Structures are given as structure tokens and as C-alpha cells.
Amino acid sequence: MAIKFDQPFYSLSDETEQNRIIELWEAEKHGGLWEGNNRLPFPMVILCGLIIVTAFLVTMPIWGQRPNAHDFVEHVALMDTPEIQAIADPEAKMAKIHEIAYQRADGRVKASLERHPITWDDLLNLAPHIKEAQAAGQYPLDYLTVLGDRLVLANFEGNWNPDGSRERKQPWWDSGYLIDVFYVAYFIIFTVFVCKRLPHFSRKPDMSNAK
Amino acid sequence: MLIKYLFAKNEDIPAGSSSVFFGFSAIFWFVVGTGLGSFNAAKLAFPDWVTGTEMFAFGHMRQVHVLAVILGWISMAFAMTMMYMTPALGNTKLWSEKLGLWNAFLWNVGLSLGLFLLWMGITSGREYSDIIWPIDIVVMLGVLLPLGINVWMTIAHRRTQGIYITNWFFGACTFFILVVFAVGQSPELFNLTGLTEAYMTFWFAHNVLGLWITPVAAAIAYYTIPKLTGNPLYSHRIGHLHFWSIVAFYSTPASHHLMSAPLPEWLKSFASVEGVLILIPAVAFVANILLTMKGKWSLFVENIETKFSVTGVLLAIPLNMQGGFQQTRAINWYIHGTGWIVAHAHLALLGMSTFLEIAAVYFGLQQILRRKLYSLALANFHYWFVLIGFCIYWISMTIAGLIQGAGKIYEVPYIDVVVAEHPYMIARWVGGTMVFTGNLVWLYNMYMTAREGTVVPAGRYAHEMAYER
Numbered sequence: 001m002a003i004k005f006d007q008p009f010y011s012l013s014d015e016t017e018q019n020r021i022i023e024l025w026e027a028e029k030h031g032g033l034w035e036g037n038n039r040l041p042f043p044m045v046i047l048c049g050l051i052i053v054t055a056f057l058v059t060m061p062i063w064g065q066r067p068n069a070h071d072f073v074e075h076v077a078l079m080d081t082p083e084i085q086a087i088a089d090p091e092a093k094m095a096k097i098h099e100i101a102y103q104r105a106d107g108r109v110k111a112s113l114e115r116h117p118i119t120w121d122d123l124l125n126l127a128p129h130i131k132e133a134q135a136a137g138q139y140p141l142d143y144l145t146v147l148g149d150r151l152v153l154a155n156f157e158g159n160w161n162p163d164g165s166r167e168r169k170q171p172w173w174d175s176g177y178l179i180d181v182f183y184v185a186y187f188i189i190f191t192v193f194v195c196k197r198l199p200h201f202s203r204k205p206d207m208s209n210a211k
Numbered sequence: 212m213l214i215k216y217l218f219a220k221n222e223d224i225p226a227g228s229s230s231v232f233f234g235f236s237a238i239f240w241f242v243v244g245t246g247l248g249s250f251n252a253a254k255l256a257f258p259d260w261v262t263g264t265e266m267f268a269f270g271h272m273r274q275v276h277v278l279a280v281i282l283g284w285i286s287m288a289f290a291m292t293m294m295y296m297t298p299a300l301g302n303t304k305l306w307s308e309k310l311g312l313w314n315a316f317l318w319n320v321g322l323s324l325g326l327f328l329l330w331m332g333i334t335s336g337r338e339y340s341d342i343i344w345p346i347d348i349v350v351m352l353g354v355l356l357p358l359g360i361n362v363w364m365t366i367a368h369r370r371t372q373g374i375y376i377t378n379w380f381f382g383a384c385t386f387f388i389l390v391v392f393a394v395g396q397s398p399e400l401f402n403l404t405g406l407t408e409a410y411m412t413f414w415f416a417h418n419v420l421g422l423w424i425t426p427v428a429a430a431i432a433y434y435t436i437p438k439l440t441g442n443p444l445y446s447h448r449i450g451h452l453h454f455w456s457i458v459a460f461y462s463t464p465a466s467h468h469l470m471s472a473p474l475p476e477w478l479k480s481f482a483s484v485e486g487v488l489i490l491i492p493a494v495a496f497v498a499n500i501l502l503t504m505k506g507k508w509s510l511f512v513e514n515i516e517t518k519f520s521v522t523g524v525l526l527a528i529p530l531n532m533q534g535g536f537q538q539t540r541a542i543n544w545y546i547h548g549t550g551w552i553v554a555h556a557h558l559a560l561l562g563m564s565t566f567l568e569i570a571a572v573y574f575g576l577q578q579i580l581r582r583k584l585y586s587l588a589l590a591n592f593h594y595w596f597v598l599i600g601f602c603i604y605w606i607s608m609t610i611a612g613l614i615q616g617a618g619k620i621y622e623v624p625y626i627d628v629v630v631a632e633h634p635y636m637i638a639r640w641v642g643g644t645m646v647f648t649g650n651l652v653w654l655y656n657m658y659m660t661a662r663e664g665t666v667v668p669a670g671r672y673a674h675e676m677a678y679e680r
């Protein structure tokens with residue numbers, strides 16, 4: 001049962017242990033069945049790695065971001081400007097607002113605007129609430145989720161603020177991911193250990209005398 | 212006929228009796244379960260079909276359908292395969308045929324009672340764990356525990372030093388299901404409510420799939436494919452990867468069923484990553500089996516058991532691709548609570564799992580009864596009716612789910628969504644009814660196999676002999 005680490009990519013078992021396993025392997029069939037000692041195919045190893053990376057990337061909360069009041073502040077500011085007031089058609093108004101707001105937005109807001117387009121009527125309904133929230137100043141605007149034509153305080157529990165309250169912004173990372181990082185790491189270590197304890201895959205059991 | 216052995220001495224009971232009891236019971240419950248499914252689908256397609264009687268209301272009948280299929284067909288087919296594969300793989304005999312027979316008998320009695328009560332409207336009201344607690348105790352002590360004891364003791368009394376991969380899964384999963392079942396019933400037993408109740412209920416629902424239905428079905432393929440092809444299983448170490456990744460990744464992500472519930476966000480994040488990682492055991496399983504088929508692909512056309520097995524393995528690919536990604540926040544908000552989920556559940560139970568079990572039941576019953584299959588033509592009829600019926604069901608419900616998702620997000624009036632879905636509900640009924648018809652033919656074919664199938668000579672396998680019909 002000795003474990004050796006001198007050639008970890010070859011096998012973690014010493015020669016005696018490898019010979020013992022191969023001898024046992026070659027001595028018995030299970031109801032006429034037996035298993036090959038083939039390696040994990042290299043493309044499969046790559047695929048497993050890809051799955052792990054994908055698992056983190058596709059589950060990030062950023063892909064489930066809701067629009068918040070901050071995303072539309074620029075829209076509200078623009079809607080009363082002479083440039084926009086001069087346009088009669090609501091669709092054209094909104095297209096112009098969107099064009100200007102989109103240019104001025106940072107990357108996160110741009111992504112949100114792409115995913116959550118609004119119409120002129122939506123903006124008319126939303127604007128008074130955004131102005132009211134700005135005037136009140138009780139919460140940062142990105143704490144307020146846009147839900148239809150209303151603003152609601154998000155129930156996210158993000159980082160701690162200095163005053164002891166919690167950020168109400170959707171975090172891009174949380175302790176669930178941290179647990180996952182360790183969990184996956186332990187799994188990989190364990191699985192590599194289990195597989196590498198087997199005789200090296202170049203040693204093919206001869207089953208001709210197995211019973 | 213098998214009932215007479217219930218009071219016989221263990222050594223007087225022919226080997227394989229309990230497996231045959233479980234096998235025919237499983238087919239019977241499959242016919243009942245899919246018949247109820249067809250009935251329920253008709254109610255959705257034609258709302259005026261059978262109204263006015265509370266017993267036949269959809270809410271009653273749906274629970275009976277779901278549990279007849281899970282506890283009747285799928286789990287009994289598992290028990291059937293365990294009763295013959297576990298001893299065969301240990302080069303020994305079953306630890307106790309008598310316990311196996313009593314297990315099958317009590318299983319049928321307990322299930323009949325549980326389903327009758329559900330039909331009468333006596334239910335715990337929790338999805339998948341609908342049966343009330345006194346019957347749950349019967350299921351725990353009269354169904355799952357004896358099954359586990361027989362499997363564990365047979366493995367312990369094996370005549371090999373090593374344990375073949377199928378028996379790893381059988382031994383582990385019969386233990387897992389006891390724990391899963393006990394936890395799943397805890398809200399009713401201990402009066403847990405609110406989020407705890409929801410989480411426990413869906414921890415159960417998730418792990419019935421994750422630690423029972425899919426891994427045991429996979430374990431069956433590890434037996435049937437090498438047996439039918441004559442090839443060794445491609446890789447022992449891929450088997451390790453499959454087994455341990457099931458244990459690590461499939462047992463944890465229960466909260467991804469509740470992504471819209473007010474559970475802690477960190478728990479959802481954790482579960483969602485684990486949910487995608489379910490693809491690792493899936494890749495390992497599919498690769499191991501398909502590589503085992505090397506040089507024997509002609510059997511996929513020629514041999515009915517291989518046809519069912521490989522179809523089941525291939526269905527594991529879309530199953531896990533869907534399962535891995537549909538639970539992420541980005542997709543779940545759209546498809547949650549729609550027919551998409553119903554389609555996915557049927558892909559797991561009626562697709563991947565059922566096809567693998569059907570193959571094992573065909574193989575096992577012929578082998579134990581020492582009778583060649585009565586009719587290949589009827590078996591092929593069965594295969595194509597179940598496959599085409601399933602595909603119609605799966606595709607129509609997936610489309611219906613996408614329509615419902617759009618209706619939900621864009622706040623389309625519910626009645627408009629109902630109208631838009633109607634053609635797909637009819638397709639669902641057609642598909643489900645095809646599956647039911649195929650199963651009726653299967654029951655007849657296996658009955659005739661037992662009665663009139665050509666005798667298989669000692670030392671031969673049924674699949675090595677030519678078909679006569």
C-alpha cells in the first residue's frame with residue numbers, strides 16, 4: 001500500500017503495489033466481465049477542465065443582473081432637454097435618448113441597457129420615481145431595482161458598508177463561489193490521487209487466465 | 212406462482228425468482244404508469260375529458276402517475292437488475308432469495324396502498340414525496356431497507372476480491388436512497404414548514420434523480436453493454452471519475468431547483484456551479500460506454516438490448532446538457548415553472564433511465580427464465596413506439612415550455628398562452644399514448660416469452676441465439 005511521489009504523473013503506487021493490483025486484476029472476472037486499464041482520454045480531461053471553467057463563468061450573477069434606477073438616470077436627465085423635446089415621435093425620441101445615454105454609459109450600464117431596453121412610455125412612468133429617489137437620497141440609486149414601472153429596494157446582501165449596513169447591489173462573487181473553488185479543488189486532488197494509485201495505463205491486464 | 216415461495220426455505224427457492232417477480236412487477240407498473248400518463252395528457256389536451264369526479268381530477272391523477280412510474284416502474288426495474296446483476300458480478304448467488312421475494316411482495320402491496328390513498332386525495336401535498344407518512348415508513352422499512360440489505364450482504368459474500376463498478380453504484384445508491392428518502396419525508400414527520408420544508412422537499416426530489424435514478428441506470432449500462440458486446444469495460448479509472456463525481460457534484464446542488472426562492476444567494480451560487488459540474492459524470496459515463504462499444508457498433512442495429520442501452524446512453528447527452536445549464540440564473544428565470552421542466556423530467560425518467568432499464572429487463576428475464584425472447588418483431592415495435600412517442604412528447608413539451616416562458620416574461624394573458632399551447636398538448640398526448648401502447652406490447656411479449664419462448668441451452672446466452680419470430 002506504499003505511496004510514492006517520485007513520478008506522480010506515472011503512478012503514485014510503488015512497483016510492488018502495482019504488481020499486486022495487476023495480478024489481482026488478471027486473476028478474476030466478475031460474472032464474465034472485466035475492466036480495461038485505459039487512461040482518461042486526453043480530450044476528456046480537457047473537456048472536464050472546460051466544464052469547470054464554464055461552470056463558474058455561466059453561473060456568475062452578472063448574467064442575471066436586473067436593471068436598476070442608476071441605469072436610467074441619464075435617460076431621465078435627457079428627456080427634458082430641448083434636443084429631445086424637439087422630436088415629436090416617441091420612438092425617435094427614445095432612439096435618440098438611448099444613443100446618447102449609451103455613449104455616456106460605462107461598460108456595466110451599457111450591458112444592462114442592451115439587455116433591458118425600455119420604451120418612451122416606460123420612461124414616462126419611471127422618471128418620477130427616479131427623480132423622487134434622487135431627491136430623497138436615502139439609498140444609492142443602484143440599490144433600487146426597476147420592476148415594471150416601480151422601483152423596489154433590492155434584497156441582495158452584498159459587502160458590509162462602514163456603517164454596518166449591507167450593500168444592496170447584486171454581488172458578482174459570493175461565498176458560494178468560494179466554497180465551490182475549494183470543493184472543486186479537493187475533488188480534483190482526490191480524483192487524481194485515486195486514479196494515479198492505479199497501475200500506469202501502459203500496463204494492460206492479460207485476462208486470458210482469469211476465472 | 213412466485214407467491215408460493217414466500218413461505219419456502221431459502222435454499223428451496225430457484226435462483227432468480229425475486230428478480231423475475233420484480234421484473235414482471237416493474238413492467239406491470241410501467242404499463243399502469245404510462246397508461247395514467249396518457250389519461251392525464253388527454254385531460255390537458257381535451258379539458259372536457261372525464262370531468263365531475265374528484266378521483267379523476269388532474270391533481271389526484273398526476274401524483275398517482277408520477278409515483279407509479281418512479282416507485283413502480285423505475286425503482287422496481289432497478290431492484291430486478293440488482294437481484295440478478297449483484298450476485299452475478301460477485302460470482303456468487305443472491306444473499307437471500309426469500310428476502311428478495313418478500314421485498315417484491317411488500318413493495319407491490321405498499322405501492323398499491325400508497326397510490327390508492329393518493330387517488331382518494333389523501334396526500335402529504337409535497338411534490339414527489341406525496342405519499343403520507345405511515346406509507347413512507349412502509350417504503351423505508353419494507354421496500355428500501357430490505358433491498359439494501361440484500362445488495363450489501365450479497366456484495367459482502369462475493370467470491371471475488373475486487374468489486375465491479377456496477378456493484379459500487381448498487382451498494383452506494385441503496386444506501387443513499389435510504390438517507391435521501393428519510394430526509395425527504397422529514398418535513399411531514401417533524402412538521403417543518405416554510406423554506407426548510409421547500410428545501411428538504413427539493414433536496415429529496417433532486418437526489419432521487421441524482422443519487423438513485425441516473426446513477427443506478429448508468430450502473431446497469433456498465434453491466435449490459437460489456438455483457439452484450441463481449442468487450443471489457445473501456446476504463447476502470449473513468450469509472451472512478453464517474454462514481455466520485457456523482458458523489459461530489461450530484462448530491463449538492465438541490466437549491467438550484469429553487470433559484471427564485473428567498474434562499475441565501477450564496478447557496479444558490481454554490482448549487483448553480485455544482486449543477487453545471489454534473490456534466491463531468493455525464494461525460495465520463497457516456498465516454499466509457501461508447502468506447503466500450505468499439506468494434507461492436509453493428510449490435511446497435513442487430514441486438515434489441517444493445518439498441519435500448521445505447522439509445523439510453525445517447526439520451527444522457529441532451530439530458531445533462533439541459534440539466535447543467537437550465538438551472539443557471541440566466542436560463543432558469545425563463546423556463547422555471549414551464550413545460551420545459553416537464554420535458555426535461557421525462558428526458559431523465561422516460562428517456563435515459565427507462566431505455567437503460569428496459570434493456571436490462573429484456574436481458575435479465577430471458578437469462579433467468581432461460582427463454583429466448585418470444586418475438587423480435589414485437590420488441591422492435593416496442594423500441595420504436597417508445598422512442599418515437601418519447602421524442603414527440605419531449606419536443607412538444609420543450610416548445611410548449613418556451614411559449615410559456617415567453618408568456619410569463621412578457622406578461623401575456625394566461626388564457627392566450629393556454630390557447631397557444633393547445634397543439635403541443637395534443638402532441639404530448641399522442642406521444643404518451645404511443646409509449647403506453649408500446650409497453651402493452653412489451654408486457655405481452657414478455658408474458659409469451661415466459662410461456663412459449665425457445666429454451667436457452669445451459670451455458671449459452673439468450674442474445675447469442677437467433678430469433679425465431
